[in-house]
Amino acid sequence: MSKSEFRINNHRSSRELSHETSITVVGIGNEFRGDDAVGLMVLRQLKGSTPTGARLIELAGDESHLLELMRSADAMIIVDAVQSSAPAGTIFRVDTGRESAPKDFLFFSTHAFETVTAIETARALGILPRETLLYGIVGKDFSYKVGMTEEVEDAIEVIREGILEEIYLHHSRQSVGK
Amino acid sequence: MPMLSEKKANHMNSKSIKVDYIARVEGEGALTVKMKDGQVSDVKFRIFEPPRFFEAFLRGRKYSEAPDITARICGICPIAYQMSSVHAMENLFQVKVGGQLRELRRLLYCGEWIESHALHIYMLHAPDFLGYDDAIQLAGDHPDAVQRGLRLKKAGNDLVALLAGREIHPINVKVGGFYKLPDRKDFDGVLESLKRARDEAYETVIWTSKLSFPDFESDYEFVALSHPDEYPFNEGRLVSNMGLNIDIRDYELVFHESHVEYSNALQSTMKNPRTSDSQVSQDESRGAYLTGPLARFNLNFEKLSPIALKGAEEANIRPPVLNPFKSIVVRAIETLYACDEAIRIIENYDAPENSAVTFQVRPGFGFGCTEAPRGILYHRYLIGDDGLIKDAKIVPPTAQNQKMIESDLRNFVSSNIKMSKQDLTLRCEQVVRNYDPCISCATHFVRLDISEEL
Known part of the structure:
Protein backbone atom coordinates (compact mmCIF):
# COMPACT_ATOMS: atom_id res chain seq x y z
CA MET A 1 0.00 0.00 0.00
CA SER A 2 1.26 3.41 -0.83
CA LYS A 3 1.07 5.53 2.30
CA SER A 4 0.43 8.62 0.26
CA GLU A 5 -2.72 7.04 -1.14
CA PHE A 6 -4.16 6.28 2.21
CA ARG A 7 -6.46 8.48 4.13
CA ILE A 8 -9.26 7.82 6.53
CA ASN A 9 -12.31 9.39 5.01
CA ASN A 10 -14.91 10.86 7.18
CA HIS A 11 -18.53 11.44 6.54
CA ARG A 12 -18.20 15.14 5.96
CA SER A 13 -15.39 15.05 3.46
CA SER A 14 -17.43 14.62 0.31
CA ARG A 15 -19.92 17.27 1.37
CA GLU A 16 -17.18 19.76 2.11
CA LEU A 17 -15.52 18.94 -1.15
CA SER A 18 -18.69 19.62 -3.10
CA HIS A 19 -18.55 23.29 -2.13
CA GLU A 20 -15.12 23.77 -3.57
CA THR A 21 -15.37 21.40 -6.52
CA SER A 22 -16.72 22.56 -9.83
CA ILE A 23 -16.19 19.50 -11.96
CA THR A 24 -15.77 15.79 -11.33
CA VAL A 25 -14.01 13.49 -13.80
CA VAL A 26 -14.73 9.77 -13.38
CA GLY A 27 -12.62 7.10 -15.06
CA ILE A 28 -14.30 3.69 -15.18
CA GLY A 29 -12.66 0.37 -15.90
CA ASN A 30 -10.91 -2.78 -14.86
CA GLU A 31 -7.17 -2.76 -15.18
CA PHE A 32 -7.04 -6.55 -15.45
CA ARG A 33 -9.22 -6.66 -18.56
CA GLY A 34 -7.03 -5.28 -21.33
CA ASP A 35 -8.65 -2.31 -23.07
CA ASP A 36 -11.27 -2.01 -20.36
CA ALA A 37 -8.61 -0.18 -18.33
CA VAL A 38 -8.66 2.86 -20.58
CA GLY A 39 -11.01 4.92 -18.38
CA LEU A 40 -8.70 4.46 -15.41
CA MET A 41 -5.61 5.21 -17.47
CA VAL A 42 -7.04 8.47 -18.82
CA LEU A 43 -7.79 9.52 -15.28
CA ARG A 44 -4.27 8.71 -14.10
CA GLN A 45 -2.85 10.75 -16.98
CA LEU A 46 -4.94 13.69 -15.86
CA LYS A 47 -3.56 13.65 -12.35
CA GLY A 48 -1.41 16.66 -11.64
CA SER A 49 -2.51 18.54 -14.75
CA THR A 50 -6.03 19.61 -13.83
CA PRO A 51 -6.86 22.93 -12.17
CA THR A 52 -7.38 23.03 -8.43
CA GLY A 53 -10.84 21.92 -7.50
CA ALA A 54 -11.33 19.40 -10.29
CA ARG A 55 -12.10 16.09 -8.64
CA LEU A 56 -10.70 12.90 -10.19
CA ILE A 57 -12.36 9.60 -9.27
CA GLU A 58 -11.58 6.03 -10.33
CA LEU A 59 -14.44 3.54 -10.45
CA ALA A 60 -13.98 -0.17 -10.92
CA GLY A 61 -17.01 -2.39 -10.83
CA ASP A 62 -19.77 -0.41 -9.20
CA GLU A 63 -21.11 2.15 -11.62
CA SER A 64 -24.09 2.83 -9.37
CA HIS A 65 -21.63 4.89 -7.34
CA LEU A 66 -21.89 7.44 -10.15
CA LEU A 67 -25.29 8.38 -8.75
CA GLU A 68 -23.74 9.33 -5.44
CA LEU A 69 -20.97 11.29 -7.11
CA MET A 70 -23.53 13.14 -9.22
CA ARG A 71 -25.25 14.48 -6.13
CA SER A 72 -22.17 16.45 -5.20
CA ALA A 73 -20.99 17.46 -8.68
CA ASP A 74 -21.85 20.62 -10.58
CA ALA A 75 -20.50 19.06 -13.74
CA MET A 76 -19.22 15.62 -14.60
CA ILE A 77 -17.12 13.98 -17.29
CA ILE A 78 -17.28 10.18 -17.46
CA VAL A 79 -14.65 8.17 -19.32
CA ASP A 80 -15.43 4.54 -20.09
CA ALA A 81 -14.50 1.77 -22.50
CA VAL A 82 -17.07 0.66 -25.06
CA GLN A 83 -17.38 -2.13 -27.56
CA SER A 84 -18.44 -1.28 -31.07
CA SER A 85 -17.98 -2.16 -34.70
CA ALA A 86 -16.03 1.11 -34.99
CA PRO A 87 -12.25 0.74 -35.05
CA ALA A 88 -10.40 0.36 -31.75
CA GLY A 89 -9.35 3.71 -30.37
CA THR A 90 -12.40 5.55 -31.78
CA ILE A 91 -13.67 8.13 -29.30
CA PHE A 92 -17.37 8.82 -28.79
CA ARG A 93 -18.29 12.05 -27.05
CA VAL A 94 -21.90 12.29 -25.91
CA ASP A 95 -23.37 15.35 -24.24
CA THR A 96 -25.51 13.27 -21.89
CA GLY A 97 -26.40 16.35 -19.87
CA ARG A 98 -28.52 17.52 -22.81
CA GLU A 99 -29.54 14.31 -24.54
CA SER A 100 -30.05 10.68 -23.70
CA ALA A 101 -27.16 8.41 -24.41
CA PRO A 102 -27.79 6.55 -27.68
CA LYS A 103 -29.67 3.32 -27.09
CA ASP A 104 -26.89 1.59 -28.97
CA PHE A 105 -24.60 2.38 -26.09
CA LEU A 106 -26.39 -0.25 -24.09
CA PHE A 107 -24.87 -2.67 -26.50
CA PHE A 108 -21.47 -1.18 -26.15
CA SER A 109 -21.06 -0.86 -22.44
CA THR A 110 -23.24 -2.50 -19.93
CA HIS A 111 -22.95 -4.10 -16.57
CA ALA A 112 -25.06 -5.03 -13.63
CA PHE A 113 -25.72 -1.38 -13.21
CA GLU A 114 -23.73 0.16 -15.96
CA THR A 115 -22.77 3.65 -16.92
CA VAL A 116 -25.68 4.50 -19.20
CA THR A 117 -28.21 3.12 -16.72
CA ALA A 118 -26.60 5.23 -14.01
CA ILE A 119 -26.83 8.36 -16.17
CA GLU A 120 -30.43 7.73 -17.16
CA THR A 121 -31.49 6.79 -13.62
CA ALA A 122 -29.91 10.03 -12.38
CA ARG A 123 -31.86 11.93 -15.04
CA ALA A 124 -35.11 10.25 -13.93
CA LEU A 125 -34.35 11.17 -10.32
CA GLY A 126 -33.45 14.76 -11.23
CA ILE A 127 -29.90 14.49 -9.90
CA LEU A 128 -27.99 14.45 -13.18
CA PRO A 129 -25.57 17.39 -13.29
CA ARG A 130 -26.60 19.84 -15.98
CA GLU A 131 -23.23 19.37 -17.61
CA THR A 132 -22.54 15.67 -18.00
CA LEU A 133 -20.31 14.38 -20.75
CA LEU A 134 -19.62 10.76 -21.58
CA TYR A 135 -16.43 9.82 -23.37
CA GLY A 136 -16.50 6.27 -24.73
CA ILE A 137 -13.37 4.74 -26.15
CA VAL A 138 -13.74 1.73 -28.42
CA GLY A 139 -11.61 -1.19 -27.32
CA LYS A 140 -11.09 -4.57 -28.95
CA ASP A 141 -9.31 -6.81 -26.47
CA PHE A 142 -11.10 -7.29 -23.16
CA SER A 143 -9.46 -10.56 -22.15
CA TYR A 144 -7.85 -11.09 -18.76
CA LYS A 145 -4.58 -9.27 -19.14
CA VAL A 146 -2.78 -6.17 -18.01
CA GLY A 147 -2.09 -3.75 -20.84
CA MET A 148 -4.08 -2.21 -23.68
CA THR A 149 -3.89 -2.45 -27.46
CA GLU A 150 -1.86 0.19 -29.27
CA GLU A 151 -4.84 1.98 -30.82
CA VAL A 152 -6.45 2.41 -27.42
CA GLU A 153 -3.18 3.57 -25.85
CA ASP A 154 -2.89 6.15 -28.61
CA ALA A 155 -6.35 7.52 -27.83
CA ILE A 156 -5.45 8.34 -24.22
CA GLU A 157 -3.53 11.53 -24.95
CA VAL A 158 -6.25 12.78 -27.29
CA ILE A 159 -8.91 12.30 -24.62
CA ARG A 160 -6.70 13.78 -21.93
CA GLU A 161 -6.30 16.97 -23.95
CA GLY A 162 -10.00 17.01 -24.77
CA ILE A 163 -10.96 16.69 -21.13
CA LEU A 164 -8.53 19.38 -20.03
CA GLU A 165 -10.09 21.69 -22.58
CA GLU A 166 -13.57 20.82 -21.29
CA ILE A 167 -12.46 21.62 -17.75
CA TYR A 168 -11.02 24.98 -18.69
CA LEU A 169 -14.11 25.81 -20.74
CA HIS A 170 -16.28 24.90 -17.77
CA HIS A 171 -14.21 27.17 -15.52
CA SER A 172 -14.42 30.06 -17.94
CA ARG A 173 -18.20 29.64 -18.18
CA GLN A 174 -18.36 29.68 -14.39
CA SER A 175 -16.24 32.86 -14.25
CA VAL A 176 -18.47 34.62 -16.75
CA GLY A 177 -21.49 33.48 -14.78
CA LYS A 178 -20.09 35.12 -11.67
CA MET B 1 -35.65 -9.72 -30.78
CA PRO B 2 -36.06 -12.18 -33.65
CA MET B 3 -39.16 -14.26 -33.10
CA LEU B 4 -39.24 -17.93 -33.74
CA SER B 5 -41.39 -18.81 -36.74
CA GLU B 6 -44.50 -20.54 -35.44
CA LYS B 7 -44.49 -22.93 -38.37
CA LYS B 8 -40.86 -23.79 -37.88
CA ALA B 9 -41.37 -24.23 -34.17
CA ASN B 10 -44.26 -26.58 -34.71
CA HIS B 11 -42.31 -28.48 -37.28
CA MET B 12 -39.34 -28.89 -35.02
CA ASN B 13 -41.51 -29.31 -31.95
CA SER B 14 -38.78 -27.70 -29.98
CA LYS B 15 -37.79 -24.24 -28.86
CA SER B 16 -35.05 -22.59 -26.95
CA ILE B 17 -34.51 -19.55 -24.82
CA LYS B 18 -31.16 -17.99 -25.21
CA VAL B 19 -29.97 -14.96 -23.34
CA ASP B 20 -26.46 -14.27 -24.45
CA TYR B 21 -25.63 -11.72 -21.86
CA ILE B 22 -27.81 -11.13 -18.86
CA ALA B 23 -28.34 -7.59 -17.72
CA ARG B 24 -28.52 -6.77 -14.05
CA VAL B 25 -26.22 -9.49 -12.89
CA GLU B 26 -22.67 -8.66 -11.95
CA GLY B 27 -20.27 -9.33 -14.76
CA GLU B 28 -20.79 -11.68 -17.62
CA GLY B 29 -23.15 -14.55 -18.02
CA ALA B 30 -25.42 -16.28 -20.46
CA LEU B 31 -28.09 -18.88 -20.25
CA THR B 32 -29.66 -21.34 -22.62
CA VAL B 33 -32.81 -23.31 -21.94
CA LYS B 34 -33.87 -25.85 -24.56
CA MET B 35 -37.28 -27.45 -24.68
CA LYS B 36 -38.52 -30.39 -26.68
CA ASP B 37 -41.92 -32.10 -26.71
CA GLY B 38 -43.12 -29.96 -23.83
CA GLN B 39 -40.17 -30.89 -21.65
CA VAL B 40 -36.99 -29.07 -20.72
CA SER B 41 -34.23 -30.88 -22.57
CA ASP B 42 -31.21 -28.83 -21.61
CA VAL B 43 -30.23 -25.97 -19.33
CA LYS B 44 -26.89 -24.26 -19.45
CA PHE B 45 -25.99 -21.27 -17.36
CA ARG B 46 -22.61 -20.08 -18.52
CA ILE B 47 -20.41 -17.87 -16.45
CA PHE B 48 -17.04 -16.38 -17.10
CA GLU B 49 -15.19 -15.77 -13.92
CA PRO B 50 -11.87 -14.25 -13.07
CA PRO B 51 -10.54 -16.21 -10.09
CA ARG B 52 -8.51 -18.54 -12.35
CA PHE B 53 -6.66 -15.51 -13.69
CA PHE B 54 -6.09 -14.18 -10.20
CA GLU B 55 -4.97 -17.55 -8.85
CA ALA B 56 -2.19 -17.49 -11.42
CA PHE B 57 -1.51 -13.81 -10.76
CA LEU B 58 -1.04 -14.51 -7.04
CA ARG B 59 1.66 -17.13 -7.46
CA GLY B 60 5.05 -15.72 -6.53
CA ARG B 61 3.53 -12.74 -4.70
CA LYS B 62 4.07 -12.12 -1.00
CA TYR B 63 1.47 -13.51 1.39
CA SER B 64 0.77 -9.93 2.50
CA GLU B 65 -0.26 -8.88 -1.02
CA ALA B 66 -3.17 -11.33 -1.16
CA PRO B 67 -5.78 -9.03 0.48
CA ASP B 68 -5.17 -6.12 -1.89
CA ILE B 69 -4.80 -8.26 -5.02
CA THR B 70 -7.87 -10.41 -4.39
CA ALA B 71 -9.90 -7.29 -3.56
CA ARG B 72 -9.58 -6.42 -7.25
CA ILE B 73 -11.49 -9.57 -8.24
CA CYS B 74 -14.80 -7.97 -7.38
CA GLY B 75 -15.82 -4.33 -7.58
CA ILE B 76 -18.96 -5.06 -5.59
CA CYS B 77 -17.59 -7.22 -2.79
CA PRO B 78 -13.87 -6.50 -2.39
CA ILE B 79 -14.13 -6.72 1.39
CA ALA B 80 -15.23 -10.36 1.17
CA TYR B 81 -12.10 -11.19 -0.83
CA GLN B 82 -9.92 -9.34 1.64
CA MET B 83 -11.54 -11.08 4.58
CA SER B 84 -11.27 -14.60 3.19
CA SER B 85 -7.63 -14.01 2.28
CA VAL B 86 -6.55 -12.59 5.65
CA HIS B 87 -8.38 -15.34 7.50
CA ALA B 88 -6.62 -17.94 5.37
CA MET B 89 -3.20 -16.46 6.16
CA GLU B 90 -4.06 -16.11 9.84
CA ASN B 91 -5.23 -19.71 9.87
CA LEU B 92 -1.79 -20.76 8.63
CA PHE B 93 0.18 -18.40 10.86
CA GLN B 94 -1.94 -19.34 13.87
CA VAL B 95 -2.95 -15.75 14.52
CA LYS B 96 -6.06 -14.93 16.44
CA VAL B 97 -7.52 -11.50 15.78
CA GLY B 98 -9.91 -10.75 18.62
CA GLY B 99 -11.51 -7.94 20.59
CA GLN B 100 -12.10 -4.62 18.87
CA LEU B 101 -10.05 -5.57 15.81
CA ARG B 102 -12.36 -8.51 15.22
CA GLU B 103 -15.34 -6.22 15.76
CA LEU B 104 -13.98 -3.72 13.23
CA ARG B 105 -13.70 -6.46 10.63
CA ARG B 106 -17.29 -7.37 11.31
CA LEU B 107 -18.22 -3.71 10.99
CA LEU B 108 -16.45 -3.47 7.65
CA TYR B 109 -18.36 -6.52 6.44
CA CYS B 110 -21.62 -4.86 7.57
CA GLY B 111 -20.79 -1.96 5.28
CA GLU B 112 -20.26 -4.25 2.32
CA TRP B 113 -23.47 -6.19 2.93
CA ILE B 114 -25.46 -2.96 3.18
CA GLU B 115 -24.14 -1.49 -0.06
CA SER B 116 -24.26 -4.74 -2.01
CA HIS B 117 -27.71 -5.77 -0.83
CA ALA B 118 -29.15 -2.26 -1.33
CA LEU B 119 -27.82 -2.20 -4.88
CA HIS B 120 -29.30 -5.58 -5.67
CA ILE B 121 -32.66 -5.06 -3.99
CA TYR B 122 -33.47 -1.68 -5.50
CA MET B 123 -31.50 -1.39 -8.71
CA LEU B 124 -31.25 -4.94 -10.00
CA HIS B 125 -33.97 -7.15 -8.54
CA ALA B 126 -36.98 -4.91 -7.74
CA PRO B 127 -37.56 -3.95 -11.41
CA ASP B 128 -38.31 -7.64 -12.12
CA PHE B 129 -41.05 -7.77 -9.52
CA LEU B 130 -42.65 -4.50 -10.55
CA GLY B 131 -42.65 -5.18 -14.27
CA TYR B 132 -39.94 -2.75 -15.31
CA ASP B 133 -37.11 -3.31 -17.72
CA ASP B 134 -34.59 -1.60 -15.49
CA ALA B 135 -33.93 0.84 -12.67
CA ILE B 136 -34.42 3.80 -15.00
CA GLN B 137 -38.12 3.00 -15.34
CA LEU B 138 -38.36 2.21 -11.64
CA ALA B 139 -36.79 5.59 -10.83
CA GLY B 140 -39.32 7.31 -13.08
CA ASP B 141 -42.35 5.76 -11.39
CA HIS B 142 -41.03 5.16 -7.86
CA PRO B 143 -38.38 7.82 -7.26
CA ASP B 144 -38.88 7.71 -3.48
CA ALA B 145 -38.10 3.99 -3.37
CA VAL B 146 -35.00 4.38 -5.53
CA GLN B 147 -33.82 7.34 -3.45
CA ARG B 148 -34.28 5.23 -0.32
CA GLY B 149 -32.19 2.50 -1.90
CA LEU B 150 -29.48 4.98 -2.78
CA ARG B 151 -29.42 6.41 0.74
CA LEU B 152 -29.12 2.91 2.16
CA LYS B 153 -26.32 2.09 -0.21
CA LYS B 154 -24.53 5.30 0.68
CA ALA B 155 -24.63 4.41 4.37
CA GLY B 156 -22.80 1.20 3.49
CA ASN B 157 -20.40 3.01 1.17
CA ASP B 158 -19.52 5.56 3.85
CA LEU B 159 -18.80 2.83 6.37
CA VAL B 160 -16.55 0.97 3.94
CA ALA B 161 -14.79 4.19 2.94
CA LEU B 162 -14.13 5.07 6.55
CA LEU B 163 -12.72 1.67 7.53
CA ALA B 164 -11.16 0.53 4.30
CA GLY B 165 -9.27 3.73 3.58
CA ARG B 166 -11.22 4.57 0.47
CA GLU B 167 -14.40 3.58 -1.31
CA ILE B 168 -12.84 1.93 -4.32
CA HIS B 169 -10.08 -0.64 -3.96
CA PRO B 170 -10.00 -0.84 -0.17
CA ILE B 171 -6.46 -0.89 1.14
CA ASN B 172 -6.63 -0.78 4.92
CA VAL B 173 -7.03 -4.49 5.69
CA LYS B 174 -3.95 -6.59 6.38
CA VAL B 175 -3.05 -9.93 7.84
CA GLY B 176 -3.30 -9.49 11.62
CA GLY B 177 -5.64 -6.50 11.56
CA PHE B 178 -5.57 -3.10 9.88
CA TYR B 179 -2.95 -0.60 8.71
CA LYS B 180 -4.65 2.27 10.45
CA LEU B 181 -7.51 2.47 12.91
CA PRO B 182 -10.28 5.05 13.07
CA ASP B 183 -10.81 7.15 16.20
CA ARG B 184 -14.09 7.04 18.04
CA LYS B 185 -15.04 10.47 16.74
CA ASP B 186 -14.51 9.39 13.11
CA PHE B 187 -17.72 7.43 13.44
CA ASP B 188 -19.95 10.36 14.40
CA GLY B 189 -21.35 11.12 10.96
CA VAL B 190 -21.56 7.48 9.93
CA LEU B 191 -23.42 6.55 13.08
CA GLU B 192 -26.15 9.08 12.36
CA SER B 193 -26.53 7.92 8.77
CA LEU B 194 -26.63 4.28 9.91
CA LYS B 195 -29.47 5.04 12.29
CA ARG B 196 -31.43 6.53 9.42
CA ALA B 197 -30.40 3.58 7.27
CA ARG B 198 -31.70 1.14 9.88
CA ASP B 199 -35.13 2.80 9.72
CA GLU B 200 -35.06 2.70 5.94
CA ALA B 201 -33.89 -0.91 5.95
CA TYR B 202 -36.91 -1.74 8.07
CA GLU B 203 -39.11 0.01 5.50
CA THR B 204 -37.34 -1.99 2.83
CA VAL B 205 -38.22 -5.26 4.56
CA ILE B 206 -41.89 -4.31 4.56
CA TRP B 207 -41.73 -2.92 1.00
CA THR B 208 -40.16 -6.08 -0.43
CA SER B 209 -42.50 -8.35 1.51
CA LYS B 210 -45.45 -6.81 -0.35
CA LEU B 211 -44.09 -7.74 -3.77
CA SER B 212 -45.71 -10.57 -5.67
CA PHE B 213 -43.74 -13.83 -5.71
CA PRO B 214 -44.11 -16.66 -8.20
CA ASP B 215 -45.28 -19.85 -6.57
CA PHE B 216 -42.04 -21.80 -6.69
CA GLU B 217 -40.22 -23.81 -4.05
CA SER B 218 -37.47 -26.43 -4.06
CA ASP B 219 -35.99 -28.85 -1.60
CA TYR B 220 -32.62 -27.16 -1.29
CA GLU B 221 -29.54 -28.10 0.64
CA PHE B 222 -28.57 -24.78 2.19
CA VAL B 223 -24.92 -24.25 3.13
CA ALA B 224 -23.67 -21.39 5.29
CA LEU B 225 -21.24 -20.56 8.03
CA SER B 226 -22.58 -20.98 11.53
CA HIS B 227 -21.13 -19.40 14.63
CA PRO B 228 -22.37 -20.15 18.14
CA ASP B 229 -22.78 -16.51 19.12
CA GLU B 230 -23.49 -14.45 16.06
CA TYR B 231 -25.02 -14.18 12.60
CA PRO B 232 -22.07 -15.22 10.44
CA PHE B 233 -19.69 -12.92 8.62
CA ASN B 234 -16.08 -13.96 9.15
CA GLU B 235 -16.02 -17.12 11.21
CA GLY B 236 -17.81 -20.35 11.96
CA ARG B 237 -18.20 -23.90 10.81
CA LEU B 238 -19.75 -24.86 7.51
CA VAL B 239 -23.16 -26.35 8.13
CA SER B 240 -26.19 -27.37 6.13
CA ASN B 241 -29.81 -28.28 6.75
CA MET B 242 -28.93 -31.83 5.69
CA GLY B 243 -26.33 -32.65 8.27
CA LEU B 244 -23.13 -31.01 7.07
CA ASN B 245 -21.03 -29.70 9.92
CA ILE B 246 -17.34 -29.26 9.13
CA ASP B 247 -14.33 -27.12 9.83
CA ILE B 248 -13.55 -24.91 6.84
CA ARG B 249 -10.19 -26.67 6.39
CA ASP B 250 -12.23 -29.69 5.26
CA TYR B 251 -14.01 -27.71 2.55
CA GLU B 252 -12.28 -29.52 -0.28
CA LEU B 253 -13.09 -32.90 1.19
CA VAL B 254 -16.77 -32.15 0.73
CA PHE B 255 -17.06 -29.61 -2.05
CA HIS B 256 -15.84 -30.55 -5.45
CA GLU B 257 -15.18 -28.30 -8.42
CA SER B 258 -15.44 -29.59 -11.94
CA HIS B 259 -15.00 -27.99 -15.30
CA VAL B 260 -18.02 -27.90 -17.57
CA GLU B 261 -17.42 -27.42 -21.26
CA TYR B 262 -19.80 -24.52 -21.83
CA SER B 263 -18.56 -22.30 -19.01
CA ASN B 264 -15.10 -21.16 -18.11
CA ALA B 265 -16.01 -21.22 -14.45
CA LEU B 266 -15.58 -24.32 -12.37
CA GLN B 267 -18.89 -25.66 -11.12
CA SER B 268 -19.16 -26.76 -7.50
CA THR B 269 -21.04 -29.74 -6.18
CA MET B 270 -21.15 -31.46 -2.80
CA LYS B 271 -19.89 -34.92 -2.25
CA ASN B 272 -21.52 -37.38 0.09
CA PRO B 273 -23.58 -36.51 3.14
CA ARG B 274 -21.64 -36.35 6.35
CA THR B 275 -22.61 -35.54 9.86
CA SER B 276 -19.29 -35.06 11.56
CA ASP B 277 -15.62 -34.58 10.76
CA SER B 278 -14.92 -38.23 11.35
CA GLN B 279 -17.35 -39.42 8.72
CA VAL B 280 -15.64 -38.59 5.48
CA SER B 281 -16.35 -40.57 2.39
CA GLN B 282 -15.81 -39.20 -1.06
CA ASP B 283 -17.53 -41.62 -3.33
CA GLU B 284 -21.15 -40.59 -3.22
CA SER B 285 -22.33 -37.59 -5.18
CA ARG B 286 -24.55 -35.18 -3.33
CA GLY B 287 -25.08 -32.60 -6.02
CA ALA B 288 -26.04 -28.96 -6.06
CA TYR B 289 -26.36 -26.76 -3.00
CA LEU B 290 -27.39 -23.19 -2.28
CA THR B 291 -25.30 -20.58 -0.54
CA GLY B 292 -26.11 -16.94 0.19
CA PRO B 293 -28.83 -15.00 2.02
CA LEU B 294 -31.46 -17.77 2.00
CA ALA B 295 -28.98 -20.28 3.39
CA ARG B 296 -27.70 -17.89 6.06
CA PHE B 297 -31.22 -16.89 7.06
CA ASN B 298 -32.54 -20.44 7.24
CA LEU B 299 -29.55 -21.74 9.17
CA ASN B 300 -28.89 -18.77 11.46
CA PHE B 301 -32.30 -17.21 11.96
CA GLU B 302 -32.16 -17.20 15.75
CA LYS B 303 -28.87 -15.25 15.66
CA LEU B 304 -30.52 -12.22 14.08
CA SER B 305 -30.89 -9.18 16.31
CA PRO B 306 -34.30 -8.33 17.84
CA ILE B 307 -35.10 -5.61 15.31
CA ALA B 308 -34.26 -7.91 12.38
CA LEU B 309 -36.46 -10.61 13.90
CA LYS B 310 -39.23 -8.08 14.35
CA GLY B 311 -38.91 -7.05 10.71
CA ALA B 312 -39.06 -10.69 9.63
CA GLU B 313 -42.15 -11.23 11.73
CA GLU B 314 -43.91 -8.18 10.34
CA ALA B 315 -42.97 -9.29 6.84
CA ASN B 316 -44.38 -12.69 7.70
CA ILE B 317 -41.23 -14.49 6.65
CA ARG B 318 -39.62 -17.21 8.69
CA PRO B 319 -37.39 -20.20 8.05
CA PRO B 320 -37.35 -22.34 6.11
CA VAL B 321 -37.78 -20.00 3.18
CA LEU B 322 -37.79 -22.33 0.17
CA ASN B 323 -38.89 -19.84 -2.49
CA PRO B 324 -35.76 -18.28 -4.06
CA PHE B 325 -37.78 -15.30 -5.34
CA LYS B 326 -38.21 -14.32 -1.69
CA SER B 327 -34.47 -13.83 -1.42
CA ILE B 328 -35.20 -10.14 -2.01
CA VAL B 329 -37.00 -9.99 1.36
CA VAL B 330 -34.23 -11.94 3.07
CA ARG B 331 -31.65 -9.55 1.64
CA ALA B 332 -33.68 -6.71 3.12
CA ILE B 333 -33.72 -8.44 6.52
CA GLU B 334 -29.96 -8.96 6.31
CA THR B 335 -29.54 -5.29 5.40
CA LEU B 336 -31.56 -4.35 8.48
CA TYR B 337 -29.44 -6.69 10.58
CA ALA B 338 -26.20 -5.27 9.14
CA CYS B 339 -27.28 -1.70 9.95
CA ASP B 340 -28.24 -2.73 13.48
CA GLU B 341 -25.04 -4.72 14.01
CA ALA B 342 -22.93 -1.84 12.70
CA ILE B 343 -24.59 0.55 15.16
CA ARG B 344 -23.97 -1.89 18.03
CA ILE B 345 -20.28 -2.21 17.13
CA ILE B 346 -19.77 1.53 16.73
CA GLU B 347 -21.53 2.35 19.99
CA ASN B 348 -19.23 -0.07 21.81
CA TYR B 349 -16.08 0.92 19.95
CA ASP B 350 -12.99 1.80 21.88
CA ALA B 351 -9.91 2.15 19.68
CA PRO B 352 -7.39 -0.57 20.55
CA GLU B 353 -3.79 0.33 21.20
CA ASN B 354 -2.41 -1.62 18.24
CA SER B 355 -3.88 -1.73 14.77
CA ALA B 356 -2.74 -5.31 14.22
CA VAL B 357 -1.47 -8.33 16.12
CA THR B 358 2.02 -9.63 15.48
CA PHE B 359 2.74 -13.05 14.03
CA GLN B 360 5.40 -15.28 12.61
CA VAL B 361 5.18 -16.20 8.93
CA ARG B 362 5.13 -19.98 8.49
CA PRO B 363 5.08 -22.18 5.42
CA GLY B 364 2.13 -24.44 4.67
CA PHE B 365 -1.56 -24.37 3.78
CA GLY B 366 -3.98 -21.73 5.06
CA PHE B 367 -7.77 -21.88 4.72
CA GLY B 368 -10.30 -19.06 4.84
CA CYS B 369 -14.03 -18.94 4.28
CA THR B 370 -16.26 -15.96 4.96
CA GLU B 371 -19.79 -14.90 4.06
CA ALA B 372 -19.70 -12.60 1.05
CA PRO B 373 -23.05 -10.90 0.38
CA ARG B 374 -23.75 -13.65 -2.17
CA GLY B 375 -22.60 -16.56 -0.02
CA ILE B 376 -19.55 -18.43 1.14
CA LEU B 377 -16.23 -17.40 -0.39
CA TYR B 378 -13.45 -19.95 0.05
CA HIS B 379 -9.72 -19.22 -0.21
CA GLN B 402 -24.17 -22.17 -10.55
CA LYS B 403 -25.49 -25.71 -10.52
CA MET B 404 -28.41 -24.74 -8.32
CA ILE B 405 -29.26 -21.86 -10.66
CA GLU B 406 -29.43 -24.39 -13.50
CA SER B 407 -31.61 -26.62 -11.37
CA ASP B 408 -33.97 -23.73 -10.59
CA LEU B 409 -34.17 -22.82 -14.27
CA ARG B 410 -34.98 -26.40 -15.18
CA ASN B 411 -37.67 -26.67 -12.51
CA PHE B 412 -39.14 -23.26 -13.16
CA VAL B 413 -39.42 -23.75 -16.92
CA SER B 414 -40.85 -27.26 -16.44
CA SER B 415 -43.62 -25.87 -14.23
CA ASN B 416 -44.34 -22.91 -16.53
CA ILE B 417 -44.02 -24.50 -19.91
CA LYS B 418 -47.16 -22.78 -21.19
CA MET B 419 -45.94 -19.28 -20.39
CA SER B 420 -45.19 -17.10 -23.42
CA LYS B 421 -41.59 -17.19 -24.50
CA GLN B 422 -41.15 -13.51 -23.80
CA ASP B 423 -42.47 -13.83 -20.25
CA LEU B 424 -40.54 -17.02 -19.69
CA THR B 425 -37.32 -15.39 -20.84
CA LEU B 426 -37.80 -12.55 -18.37
CA ARG B 427 -38.69 -14.98 -15.59
CA CYS B 428 -35.60 -17.04 -16.36
CA GLU B 429 -33.47 -13.94 -15.99
CA GLN B 430 -35.24 -13.24 -12.71
CA VAL B 431 -34.47 -16.80 -11.56
CA VAL B 432 -30.80 -16.05 -12.20
CA ARG B 433 -31.01 -12.70 -10.44
CA ASN B 434 -32.51 -14.39 -7.37
CA TYR B 435 -28.94 -15.42 -6.65
CA ASP B 436 -27.47 -11.94 -7.20
CA PRO B 437 -24.78 -13.70 -9.15
CA CYS B 438 -21.41 -12.05 -9.26
CA ILE B 439 -20.63 -13.74 -12.50
CA SER B 440 -17.33 -12.21 -13.28
CA CYS B 441 -17.00 -9.95 -10.42
CA ALA B 442 -14.66 -7.21 -11.42
CA THR B 443 -15.56 -7.29 -15.07
CA HIS B 444 -17.05 -3.94 -15.74
CA PHE B 445 -17.59 -4.61 -19.40
CA VAL B 446 -20.41 -6.72 -20.78
CA ARG B 447 -22.27 -6.83 -24.03
CA LEU B 448 -25.99 -7.30 -23.86
CA ASP B 449 -27.65 -9.35 -26.57
CA ILE B 450 -30.95 -11.04 -25.97
CA SER B 451 -32.14 -13.37 -28.67
CA GLU B 452 -34.34 -16.31 -29.14
CA GLU B 453 -33.62 -19.03 -31.63
CA LEU B 454 -33.77 -22.68 -32.44
Missing part, protein backbone atom coordinates in the same frame (compact mmCIF):
# COMPACT_ATOMS: atom_id res chain seq x y z
CA ARG B 380 -6.85 -21.66 0.22
CA TYR B 381 -3.18 -20.70 -0.07
CA LEU B 382 0.09 -22.58 -0.02
CA ILE B 383 2.84 -20.37 1.36
CA GLY B 384 6.53 -21.21 0.95
CA ASP B 385 9.42 -20.77 3.42
CA ASP B 386 10.09 -17.38 1.82
CA GLY B 387 6.57 -16.12 2.56
CA LEU B 388 5.66 -16.24 -1.12
CA ILE B 389 2.40 -17.68 -2.41
CA LYS B 390 3.12 -20.97 -4.18
CA ASP B 391 -0.48 -21.82 -4.92
CA ALA B 392 -3.90 -20.23 -4.48
CA LYS B 393 -7.42 -21.52 -4.80
CA ILE B 394 -10.43 -19.21 -4.76
CA VAL B 395 -14.03 -20.45 -4.97
CA PRO B 396 -16.53 -17.59 -5.23
CA PRO B 397 -20.16 -18.05 -4.17
CA THR B 398 -21.55 -17.76 -7.68
CA ALA B 399 -19.53 -20.75 -8.89
CA GLN B 400 -20.99 -22.65 -5.96
CA ASN B 401 -24.54 -21.59 -6.83
